[in-house]
Amino acid sequence: MTETFQFNLKATDGGARLGEITMPRGTIRTPAFMPVGTVGTVKAMYLDQVRDTGADIILGNTYHLMLRPGAERVARLGGLHELIRWKHPILTDSGGFQVMSLSGLRKLDEKGVTFKSHVDGSLHHMSPERSIEIQGLLGSDIQMQLDECVALPAEPKEIERAMELSLRWAERCRVAFGDQPGKAMFGIVQGGDQPELRIRSAEGLKQLDLKGYAVGGLAVGEPQDVMLKMLETTLPVLPFEKPRYLMGVGTPDDMLKSVARGIDMFDCVMPTRSGRHGLAFTRRGKVNIRNARHAEDMRPLDEESSCPAARDYSRAYLHHLVRADEALGGMLLSWNNLNYYQDLMKGIRQAIAEGRFADFYAETQEMWAKGDI
Numbered sequence: 001m002t003e004t005f006q007f008n009l010k011a012t013d014g015g016a017r018l019g020e021i022t023m024p025r026g027t028i029r030t031p032a033f034m035p036v037g038t039v040g041t042v043k044a045m046y047l048d049q050v051r052d053t054g055a056d057i058i059l060g061n062t063y064h065l066m067l068r069p070g071a072e073r074v075a076r077l078g079g080l081h082e083l084i085r086w087k088h089p090i091l092t093d094s095g096g097f098q099v100m101s102l103s104g105l106r107k108l109d110e111k112g113v114t115f116k117s118h119v120d121g122s123l124h125h126m127s128p129e130r131s132i133e134i135q136g137l138l139g140s141d142i143q144m145q146l147d148e149c150v151a152l153p154a155e156p157k158e159i160e161r162a163m164e165l166s167l168r169w170a171e172r173c174r175v176a177f178g179d180q181p182g183k184a185m186f187g188i189v190q191g192g193d194q195p196e197l198r199i200r201s202a203e204g205l206k207q208l209d210l211k212g213y214a215v216g217g218l219a220v221g222e223p224q225d226v227m228l229k230m231l232e233t234t235l236p237v238l239p240f241e242k243p244r245y246l247m248g249v250g251t252p253d254d255m256l257k258s259v260a261r262g263i264d265m266f267d268c269v270m271p272t273r274s275g276r277h278g279l280a281f282t283r284r285g286k287v288n289i290r291n292a293r294h295a296e297d298m299r300p301l302d303e304e305s306s307c308p309a310a311r312d313y314s315r316a317y318l319h320h321l322v323r324a325d326e327a328l329g330g331m332l333l334s335w336n337n338l339n340y341y342q343d344l345m346k347g348i349r350q351a352i353a354e355g356r357f358a359d360f361y362a363e364t365q366e367m368w369a370k371g372d373i
């Protein structure tokens with residue numbers, strides 16, 4: 001363990017990078033998939049299981065936790081790591097994105113966002129400074145700046161306004177965060193689908209000399225090719241030796257293509273949320289286990305998997321559990337999906353280490369295309 005936050009680039013293969021983030025609470029092997037913990041739990045999972053799937057870090061949800069049980073209360077309870085019994089790194093989002101998507105947004109101005117709690121309707125104001133304070137109270141290891149993410153499509157003027165506001169908020173968050181050697185605050189590149197705005201945002205954040213950079217404002221309704229084009233525009237501007245985190249992404253295909261362009265970290269609710277709705281991710285592509293064709297299929301999802309959820313249960317049983325809306329259905333599929341996401345990242349890391357990422361990329365897509373026989 002190190003007392004400071006360090007990112008070591010171990011190898012590259014084309015645009016893909018193999019690295020390690022070392023922090024006091026542990027090491028994060030990159031490219032990394034970070035499971036989303038919402039209200040202090042990765043839904044339908046025990047955190048020991050989440051760790052066993054290969055996760056080095058999970059996400060905490062600032063927006064939910066500040067509303068319930070409250071940031072000060074979490075601090076009084078010893079902080080999030082103590083409360084949820086996860087002793088490895090935790091990354092928290094700033095809450096701005098969740099305010100836009102979950103709460104009755106009341107106002108957004110230079111000072112911050114004012115919103116009504118979706119829990120009890122109470123009024124809250126979140127400034128850049130308060131967001132960093134909340135993330136500190138939670139004990140977060142990697143904290144995100146408060147930003148404004150614009151849904152696409154949007155007017156270029158609107159995208160520019162939000163990008164410039166987010167840049168000013170990044171500076172305020174950097175000042176509020178101060179100097180915390182074992183922790184990090186990441187800036188978030190905005191700029192929508194406008195290359196020129198993306199470059200200005202990345203340049204502006206680079207001046208702040210942050211420990212890591214997220215690419216935000218994507219996976220908000222744009223086609224995959226637009227998302228990838230924005231990565232090709234943004235990533236060359238960011239410091240090569242700092243980690244890059246693509247927020248809210250994504251499907252296995254999104255991640256493979258984004259690693260090829262230089263992304264190191266991902267988070268997405270997809271594997272857990274879709275697992276609860278009966279969608280299974282496997283080496284051979286997606287399986288909608290609710291489909292009648294699985295009703296008497298005695299095969300497991302993947303007989304070669306190391307994960308009991310993929311190897312020891314028949315599709316027929318999973319089909320039954322999901323159709324009966326039994327909790328165990330969502331639990332087993334979430335377990336399978338998180339394990340598959342981590343296996344994919346493990347395969348990516350090994351391929352980059354061995355200089356065969358292009359082959360891995362092609363083989364993986366071929367397996368998905370074969371479909372689930």
Ligand SMILES: Nc1nc2c(CCNCC3CCCC3)c3[nH]c(NCCc4ccccc4)nc3cc2c(=O)[nH]1
Nearest residue numbers: 036059060061093094097149216217218219247248270
């Ligand atoms: N601060 C900030 N956060 C963003 C997020 C939230 C990332 N997950 C945070 C976790 C922390 C707690 C909760 C989530 C995003 N998520 C997405 N897309 C999700 C797309 C999606 C939606 C539903 C299912 C699958 C994919 N785009 C995002 C852009 C931004 C952004 O610019 N700024």
